[in-house]
Amino acid sequence: MAAPATTKLVFEQEGIFIHSSSARGEDQEVLISGFLRLIQKDGDFCVEYRPLEDAVDPSNMLCAGKDSSSVVEWTQTPQCAGERPHRPVEPQQSYETEWDMINTVSFKRKPYANGEGVSHQVHERSRWAFFFNVSDLKSIRVKTEGWAYLVFCLREDTRLPALHFHQGGSEDFLDCLRRYVVLSECPGDKTCLMVCSHSKALSQSFENLMEDDTTYGVVQKLRKDPYTATFGGFAKVTNYLFDAFRWPELEQEPQATPEAEVSPDTLSEVIPGLEINQQQEPGFEVITRVDLGRRPDVERRDPVSAEDWARRVDSEGRVRDVSHLKRLVFKGGLCHALRKEAWKFLLGYFPWESTREERKNLQKRKTDEYFRMKLQWKSVSEEQEKRNSRLRDNRSLIEKDVNRTDRTNKFYEGPDNPGLILLHDILMTYCMYDFDLGYVQGMNDLLSPILYVMENEVDAFWCFVAYMEQMHQNFEEQMQGMKTQLIQLSTLLRLLDLAFWNYLEAQDSGYLYFCFRWLLIRFKRELTFQDVLRLWEVMWTGLPCQNFHLLVCCAILDSEKQKIMEEHYGFNEILKHINELSMKLDIEEILQKAEAICIQIKSCKDIPHSVSEILGFNEEAELPATEAEAGDSERPDPPAPSHAPPSHIPPSHAPPSHVRQERVTDLISNGNGHLHEAAHDVYKIAYIS
Amino acid sequence: MASKSSLLKVILLGDGGVGKSSLMNRYVTNKFDTHLFHTIGVEFLNKDLEVDGHMVTMQIWDTAGQERFRSLRTPFYRGSDCCLLTFSVDDSQSFLNLANWKKEFIYYADVKEPESFPFVVLGNKLDVTERQVSLEEARQWCRDNGGHPYFETSAKDATNVAAAFEEAVRRVLAAEDRAEHLIPTDTVNLHRKPRSSASCC
Numbered sequence: 001m002a003a004p005a006t007t008k009l010v011f012e013q014e015g016i017f018i019h020s021s022s023a024r025g026e027d028q029e030v031l032i033s034g035f036l037r038l039i040q041k042d043g044d045f046c047v048e049y050r051p052l053e054d055a056v057d058p059s060n061m062l063c064a065g066k067d068s069s070s071v072v073e074w075t076q077t078p079q080c081a082g083e084r085p086h087r088p089v090e091p092q093q094s095y096e097t098e099w100d101m102i103n104t105v106s107f108k109r110k111p112y113a114n115g116e117g118v119s120h121q122v123h124e125r126s127r128w129a130f131f132f133n134v135s136d137l138k139s140i141r142v143k144t145e146g147w148a149y150l151v152f153c154l155r156e157d158t159r160l161p162a163l164h165f166h167q168g169g170s171e172d173f174l175d176c177l178r179r180y181v182v183l184s185e186c187p188g189d190k191t192c193l194m195v196c197s198h199s200k201a202l203s204q205s206f207e208n209l210m211e212d213d214t215t216y217g218v219v220q221k222l223r224k225d226p227y228t229a230t231f232g233g234f235a236k237v238t239n240y241l242f243d244a245f246r247w248p249e250l251e252q253e254p255q256a257t258p259e260a261e262v263s264p265d266t267l268s269e270v271i272p273g274l275e276i277n278q279q280q281e282p283g284f285e286v287i288t289r290v291d292l293g294r295r296p297d298v299e300r301r302d303p304v305s306a307e308d309w310a311r312r313v314d315s316e317g318r319v320r321d322v323s324h325l326k327r328l329v330f331k332g333g334l335c336h337a338l339r340k341e342a343w344k345f346l347l348g349y350f351p352w353e354s355t356r357e358e359r360k361n362l363q364k365r366k367t368d369e370y371f372r373m374k375l376q377w378k379s380v381s382e383e384q385e386k387r388n389s390r391l392r393d394n395r396s397l398i399e400k401d402v403n404r405t406d407r408t409n410k411f412y413e414g415p416d417n418p419g420l421i422l423l424h425d426i427l428m429t430y431c432m433y434d435f436d437l438g439y440v441q442g443m444n445d446l447l448s449p450i451l452y453v454m455e456n457e458v459d460a461f462w463c464f465v466a467y468m469e470q471m472h473q474n475f476e477e478q479m480q481g482m483k484t485q486l487i488q489l490s491t492l493l494r495l496l497d498l499a500f501w502n503y504l505e506a507q508d509s510g511y512l513y514f515c516f517r518w519l520l521i522r523f524k525r526e527l528t529f530q531d532v533l534r535l536w537e538v539m540w541t542g543l544p545c546q547n548f549h550l551l552v553c554c555a556i557l558d559s560e561k562q563k564i565m566e567e568h569y570g571f572n573e574i575l576k577h578i579n580e581l582s583m584k585l586d587i588e589e590i591l592q593k594a595e596a597i598c599i600q601i602k603s604c605k606d607i608p609h610s611v612s613e614i615l616g617f618n619e620e621a622e623l624p625a626t627e628a629e630a631g632d633s634e635r636p637d638p639p640a641p642s643h644a645p646p647s648h649i650p651p652s653h654a655p656p657s658h659v660r661q662e663r664v665t666d667l668i669s670n671g672n673g674h675l676h677e678a679a680h681d682v683y684k685i686a687y688i689s
Numbered sequence: 690m691a692s693k694s695s696l697l698k699v700i701l702l703g704d705g706g707v708g709k710s711s712l713m714n715r716y717v718t719n720k721f722d723t724h725l726f727h728t729i730g731v732e733f734l735n736k737d738l739e740v741d742g743h744m745v746t747m748q749i750w751d752t753a754g755q756e757r758f759r760s761l762r763t764p765f766y767r768g769s770d771c772c773l774l775t776f777s778v779d780d781s782q783s784f785l786n787l788a789n790w791k792k793e794f795i796y797y798a799d800v801k802e803p804e805s806f807p808f809v810v811l812g813n814k815l816d817v818t819e820r821q822v823s824l825e826e827a828r829q830w831c832r833d834n835g836g837h838p839y840f841e842t843s844a845k846d847a848t849n850v851a852a853a854f855e856e857a858v859r860r861v862l863a864a865e866d867r868a869e870h871l872i873p874t875d876t877v878n879l880h881r882k883p884r885s886s887a888s889c890c
Contacts (some may be wrong), residue, residue, distance in 0.1 A: 331756050379889075391784075393729070396706075397705055397706065400705060400706035401705075403724070404723075404725055404726055404727055407723075410880040440757050441705060441727055441729065441753060441755045441757070442729055445729075475757070477757065479757070479758075479760060481760070482761075513730075513761075513764075516761060517729045519731055521729065525726065525729065533804075571732065572748075573732070575731070576732075576733065576741070579732055589694075
């Protein structure tokens with residue numbers, strides 16, 4: 001980018017309002033919507049507020065010079081909020097229009113710092129624009145009235161009109177500001193933040209949950225700026241996130257790099273191919289919303305019956321018409337009697353095209369193999385175990401957890417239930433099968449329904465092994481699978497419901513931590529036991545898209561969104577609310593909605609690349625991976641879990657401690673570098689190459 | 690920003706299966722379920738109580754104890770007012786791990802003065818007959834590691850559970866009193882969660 005390095009945008013948020021009547025004492029309140037920006041200009045930091053419809057007109061921009069006291073309209077009536085200069089303001093838009101904007105979050109943005117090609121008609125509302133140097137800032141009043149609003153007070157007691165953060169984000173702005181100035185609470189008045197000095201503030205918000213991890217800081221910045229990382233461009237950012245996202249390690253020394261010394265350019269250094277547009281090019285527009293179109297109505301069907309299944313098995317026991325059968329399972333699940341047989345195929349323990357005879361041989365072989373591994377831990381003496389802490393720890397935790405696994409289920413209830421011994425033995429044998437992984441809490445949750453259905457130790461073990469192939473990453477030391485899924489889920493949610501996503505971000509919940517349990521054990525604790533069986537068999541079909549379970553998450557969140565937003569739930573309340581959904585969810589309703597969402601996304605032409613990648617729309621959408629299952633493979637290969645696409649960055653290359661919130665404009669190569677313009681007017685991307 | 694209310698964030702740490710969730714449930718709901726699932730992720734419950742004339746809302750955070758889930762639970766350490774280090778008296782390994790738990794907490798909670806931070810140590814499962822950790826051993830550890838109060842509890846039969854949580858509150862209030870006398874008030878305490886967020890449940 002050939003942008004001058006002297007001006008950088010370090011923070012930007014749209015949808016920040018001035019309430020005109022409260023500021024000017026008029027009867028009719030007009031809401032002025034605009035952007036708030038923090039700009040680095042020639043080494044100084046400036047705050048700019050500009051109404052949305054504002055045309056750039058320097059004569060209308062109220063400027064405060066670097067070394068002058070700020071000159072703003074409101075100087076006439078310092079401090080007294082009630083006596084604002086009266087100035088006729090004609091409402092430019094109805095409330096509906098304004099609020100509609102908040103609801104759908106589909107702003108179109110005028111190019112930043114670009115005066116060309118825009119209307120010369122200056123709106124009255126541009127009077128509300130202001131601009132001042134941070135060094136002229138004396139204090140900030142932080143108040144709430146359902147949402148937060150900020151009032152800047154400049155030196156010489158000039159007070160600017162209150163900025164209302166209807167959609168949250170005031171804390172983010174203050175956090176961002178804290179990097180350049182020290183803000184301290186005024187003694188005796190907690191609503192007032194005094195600006196202490198211009199020194200590069202080292203104080204960071206300790207409220208921000210994940211920010212203790214230095215890398216996450218970068219991630220958070222990227223993700224907190226939804227308007228500047230374009231949807232399409234998010235693919236690359238997401239790729240970067242996959243690997244760069246590191247969790248804090250106890251051994252890890254705190255990053256010593258003072259954030260003030262970190263050049264914003266470093267972000268581009270750690271993301272090769274990612275270009276940072278420091279000053280937006282003329283004519284650039286950012287996608288803020290993709291119109292997904294109507295969500296279709298979807299119907300669920302009855303479970304597949306034993307007859308349905310039998311009709312598709314030939315005389316030698318091969319299952320025919322597998323794709324249709326899977327489709328039926330997806331639409332209705334299986335009747336319980338069929339599960340014991342069908343799950344072995346769905347999980348990939350039995351190849352679909354195998355004959356009854358082949359399966360008999362396979363089971364025989366697998367039985368030998370199982371007992372050989374079982375004997376390995378069974379034959380460890382007490383003395384040996386004393387010197388084997390890994391085995392000891394695994395055994396100790398398995399014993400504890402088995403005793404608290406589905407104990408209200410008939411199959412596992414009561415003292416000395418034989419089901420518990422089987423759970424224990426299978427989990428111990430799994431430790432021998434995959435000693436590197438060992439036992440991780442949650443595996444018991446995954447095994448329990450399988451054992452319940454199989455009623456057979458060996459079959460349950462191998463089906464569990466197959467399921468673990470899909471879930472392995474969730475349980476690994478670095479929990480990469482969990483991180484990947486949380487990021488993917490965030491990407492999907494952003495596409496589906498930007499307003500909700502923004503709300504969650506504003507509540508420090510954009511990382512979707514509260515979905516952790518859902519993802520770790522595939523809703524095992526959220527649903528009744530019978531519903532878990534239904535959901536799992538549906539998911540194992542690999543239909544209707546890859547990572548369908550993430551759409552299941554989206555479907556649940558879609559149903560909870562209204563309550564969460566209406567009740568203004570904060571971080572803790574969201575976590576608690578989601579945790580308490582357990583056993584209150586309706587599986588058929590969820591599956592219906594999740595499938596509808598899938599069809600909705602699939603039929604949209606303009607879905608970002610990152611989203612198609614997650615849902616596997618880029619690949620041939622014909623048959624899931626299990627379809628062409630190899631005959632007698634040693635280790636079954638169930639549908640492969642989605643893996644993070646290869647990243648440009650080696651995982652060890654951690655970005656510096658704090659990279660400023662940047663305008664990140666990622667460019668998508670569509671092969672010819674030309675402007676790609678989608679059907680929907682809100683979706684425009686400019687390609688600059 | 691809200692005026693000072695009295696939300697105290699207390700976090701239960703300790704090895705998997707020592708009874709963290711059971712202690713929380715016993716204290717908040719006065720129930721005990723032998724077959725309670727192990728915790729996945731993090732959960733919390735609120736409990737209102739009065740200690741020495743102070744009305745407080747205790748927000749008790751319960752975490753997954755297995756080492757593997759460290760990266761999940763540690764972000765929740767920040768803003769804690771007190772840490773309840775928990776082991777089980779019938780599991781010597783869980784007792785030996787107390788030091789690691791304390792270390793992990795201090796690191797991730799970003800405790801500035803570990804010496805004065807209120808920890809309370811709980812030896813749970815007092816109802817179990819085969820002890821592996823003696824009362825004296827546990828007391829000695831508490832003495833050697835900063836003079837933490839020690840409680841032997843049983844979530845199962847409710848022994849000492851309320852006493853332990855109340856002690857946690859007392860420690861926090863005492864620490865705050867000290868802090869108010871020592872620290873000039875013109876600085877912003879950035880670790881403290883805004884107490885206004887205590888409203889739920």
